[in-house]
Amino acid sequence: MVNNVSTNPGALVALQNLNRITGQLEDVQRRVSTGKQVSSAKDNPALYALAQKQRAQLGSIESVQQGLRIGSSAVDVAIAAGEGISDILVQMRTIASQASDPSLGASERALLQDQYASLGDQINRMVDSATIGGRNLLDGTTLSMSVNASTDGSSTIDIPGYNLTDASVLTIDRTGGDLATSGGAATEIADIDTTIDNLTNSLAALGAGSQALDLQGNLLSRIADSLEVSIGNLVDADLARESSRLQALQVQQQLAIQTLSIANAAPNAILALFA
Known part of the structure; x- marks a missing residue:
């Protein structure tokens, strides 16, 4: 050297x-x-591109999940209010049954009418309070709610709305006027039974919609979890x-x-x- x-x-x-x-x-x-x-394209262009694609898919899923949660909240509020109204109808039927007794005095009948009307007002309040995010599935303002169920917008879950302020759905006299006579009270009992049937059918449809939203949300959660694992494996x-x-x-x-x-x-x- x-x-x-x-x-x-x-x-x-x-x-x-x-x-x-x-x-x-x-x-x-x-x-x-x-x-x-891999934190940038210069580390590994192919893996970075694939991870970014999966991140975009994950972001889309999270957006759909947010919409499903909002929809579920609206349905849950409607179901809670509907179940509360159903309980009130049971109480109203009891009062109407008492008012069907022809031996009642005027003061006793008036007291039953007041109690009945008070419960009718409570139904109105419960319908009005079933609003969340500007949506109310019970007062007729939202006759159908469509919730996006896929990342490409090709699939939706449609939830029916109802109008419990409509006399054709709630067929009862919420003022208690029909309880002025025993015959009117007997007629009101039949109307209450019809109303309970109508409400039960409405709640069943809302319950089915709630289940559909939950199932789709759970599916998307599993897909999101798999994507997160896949992204982690890549980068x-x-x-x-x-x-x-x-x-x-x-x-x-x-x-x-x-x-x-x-x-x-x-x-x-x-x-x-x-x-």
Whole structure:
């Protein structure tokens, strides 16, 4: 080997080795800090593109899930109000049954009418309160609610609405006027039974809609979970492996620095020969 003070091949080789190790160390440190094996297109264009596509699909699913949750809330509120109204109708039937007794005095009948009318007002309040997000499936303002069920908009879940303010649905006299006579009370009992049947059918349809929303939401949740796992498999770093590499590269970097220092000191040894 020829000793030369003009150039230092050993130092150049040592510097190249140090730069290579430092670059590898920076890559590993980035993967450890971000937790990602692929965090940009330059890391792996194909995997990055595939992961981005799956992220877009996941975002679409989350949007649909949000719509399903909003729809479920509207249906749940309607069902809760409808069940409450059903309970009130049972109480009203009991009062109407008492009012069908022809032996009742005027004051007793008037008291029953007041109780009946009070329950009728409560039905009105419950219908009005079944509003969420501007939607009310019981007051006739929303006769049908369509909820998007797919990421491409090709599938919807349609929930029927009802008008419990309509006399053809709630066939009772909510003012209690029919209870003024025993015959009127008997007629009101039949109307209450019809109303309960109508309401039960409405609640059954709402319940079926609620189940459909829940089933679709659960399906999308499973798909979203699978996508998250898939994205992780594509881009996540193996932190245990990267941690081991980090330690090894740190040692290699220290050795490379020492090697470069020794190589840089070689020309000084030549000068010592002329001292």
